[in-house]
Amino acid sequence: MSHVFHRNLKATYPTAVRGEGPYLFDSTGKRYIDGSGGAAVSCLGHSHPAVIAAIQAQVAKLPYVSNSFFTTQPMEELADALIADAPKGLSRVYYVNDGSEATEAALKMARQYFLEIGQPSRYRIVTRRQSYHGNTLGALAAGGNFARRKPYDPMLADTVRHIAPCYAYRDKRDDESEDAYGLRVANELEHMIVEMGPDTVAAFIAEPVVGATAGALPAVPGYFKRIREICDKYGVLLILDEVMCGMGRTGTLYACEQDGIVPDMLTMAKGLGAGYQPIGAVLVGEKVCRAFERGSGSFQHGHTYMGHTTACAAALAVQKVIREEKLLGNVKRLGALLEEALIERFGNHRHAGDIRGRGLFRCVEFVKDRATKEPFDPKHKLNARINDEMLSRGLVLYPMGGTLDGVRGDHVILAPPYNVKDELIGEIVDIFGASVDAAISRLPA
Ligand SMILES: Cc1ncc(COP(=O)(O)O)c(C=O)c1O
Known part of the structure; x- marks a missing residue:
């Protein structure tokens, strides 16, 4: 057994x-x-072979050191590479170990951002049905995979509200153009923010191309542009979850490049380490970074293995291979x-x-x-x-x-x-x- x-x-x-x-x-x-x-x-x-060699070399030199006390070259170089090719405006990398941790970090960072800028009433999250952002309790609450949520429903935070996904095959009416459909479902975000009270909403989270829950489902053109406008209008942070669809999977390094928008935070994992090491990250936009720099300076969060030296070396090698090949x-x-x-x-x-x-x-x-x-x-x-x-x-x-x-x-x-x-x-x-x-x-x- x-x-x-x-x-x-x-x-x-x-x-x-x-x-x-x-x-x-x-x-x-x-x-x-x-x-x-x-x-x-x-x-x-x-x-x-290049990724294997990078891991072997790093383990031989320094397998792990805590980022509470040190920075490392793999951690710095990987962040440089990610930011160099990221949509303009994303400026720092917060390391974690997987996708769920990336969601947790992004949600908590959104909350602390509003404390840093003196808007403590903002803590609620809007998400979409048929979405998935991870299995830890905070990330599960922020997702719309109802099968995975069901057993844990009583334990999930009651701070999250759901709007429709952008699922044209199922939900676009026959007499509706793609543009009109995209606007209609994006506008659900505005209605929801108004209903919840704009000064209570911290963030909206969505996958640019929905992963396993709805099945490689991209939004119609224009949908995310309207989402970005609504977030800006109400001062709500936009978190894009590229844990599954990012790191080149859709043909651009960042999936949101194809939607023509830049989020306030972007989460990634899976393709970042390509399975050679477990690693995830949150890319953080300038506005959020500035609020922390001018405010307390430190994010009230952390995990033992974040910025793991060998995992960063592996992910850096993966990034180099994607570019060189x-x-x-x-x-x-x-x-x-x-x-x-x-x-x-x-x-x-x-x-x-x-x-x-x-x-x-x-x-x-x-x-x-x-x-x-x-x-x-x-x-x-x-x-x-x-x-x-x-x-x-x-x-x-x-x-x-x-x-x-x-x-x-x-x-x-x-x-x-x-x-x-x-x-x-x-x-x-x-x-x-x-x-x-x-x-x-x-x-x-
Ligand atoms: C879009 C998305 N977000 C978050 C997660 C959670 O990532 P992990 O399983 O690495 O915790 C997943 C995992 O499938 C995912 O597809």
């Missing part, structure tokens, strides 16, 4: 023993294509190939409702009926069945249920590494297609 408290105590997991580029191998020698790097993490594949160009080119292949395979598929995403962050949402967009009965767990079929064929993607509301809907996310060979894209889509067809054909009538 395993002594690990696994994610599912009723499941048996294969033992992964080795990774090589986009492939994983288990203890029986079976090979899997890693087409999603877990939850869009392993953006360089599993064995990049010109991988953002690859993401755009391979992303277009992937989109094309998905449209060819699923464009006329009777159960593929929507094919969406940006760059190498793509998703297919499955429906029982394309005309009515009716989802499959959640009791059949189609997404889990597709997963089983894919694993048996040696493919790992990221399937999820609850696409519409936390209960109904099935989708599968594809998020392959940025440096795969062109041929692998076709192979992934072929195996994915066969797995979907097999899973649907075996559904109970």
Whole structure:
């Protein structure tokens, strides 16, 4: 019997023993294509020599030192690299260890910002339904993944309110243009701020491209511009969560570049360390930094391992590889190939409702009926069945249920590494297609 408290105590997991580029191998020698790097993490594949060398060199020199007492070269150089290429206005990097910690830090920083500038009545948060910002209690409260929230509802802070996601496939009316739809749902933020009392609201948080909860879902053009205007009008901070969609995943280093806006804070994790080390960060805008500099100077927060020396060295190496190997160009080119292949395979598929995403962050949402967009009965767990079929064929993607509301809907996310060979894209889509067809054909009538 395993002594690990696994994610599912009723499941048996294969033992992964080795990774090589986009492939994983288990203890029986079976090979899997890693087409999603877990939850869009392993953006360089599993064995990049430059990242491995950087980690080995750092561990040999200084594995860890507390940033309560010292700064380090990897921490400084990584911050320089991130800020050099960040949207203008983001000026400092607050290090953490993962995405949930990044959300916690951003929420608390928003609250302390208003204390620093003499607006202590602001502490409430607006978020969107069908969003996800992490699993720790503060981050869970600030998200809209209702399945993950449900067991903990009584423990979640009552300071958060939800507005609609920007989910054109489901919610845009037939007689509505994309622009009009985007404005309508963005304006829900203004209505909510007014209803809550503008002088009580600290921040609005959103993913530029929603991750696993709604399935690689970008907003329509113009939506985030209107969101930015509303935040500015009411003095509310805008936090963009790029934990999953950032660090090049959508074809630009920062996903929000494509929406033409700059947030007050931006969170990142997954692709930052590419799975070689756990690391996350909050990029902080000038306005917020200035308030801390002029005020107390210190953020009342912290974790033992923040700014971990080896994790920063690994993330710095990842950043260098992305630049030196010109991988953002690859993401755009391979992303277009992937989109094309998905449209060819699923464009006329009777159960593929929507094919969406940006760059190498793509998703297919499955429906029982394309005309009515009716989802499959959640009791059949189609997404889990597709997963089983894919694993048996040696493919790992990221399937999820609850696409519409936390209960109904099935989708599968594809998020392959940025440096795969062109041929692998076709192979992934072929195996994915066969797995979907097999899973649907075996559904109970
Ligand atoms: C958008 C987003 N925010 C936050 C998180 C939480 O990150 P972590 O699991 O590293 O705590 C995730 C994780 O999937 C995410 O996708």
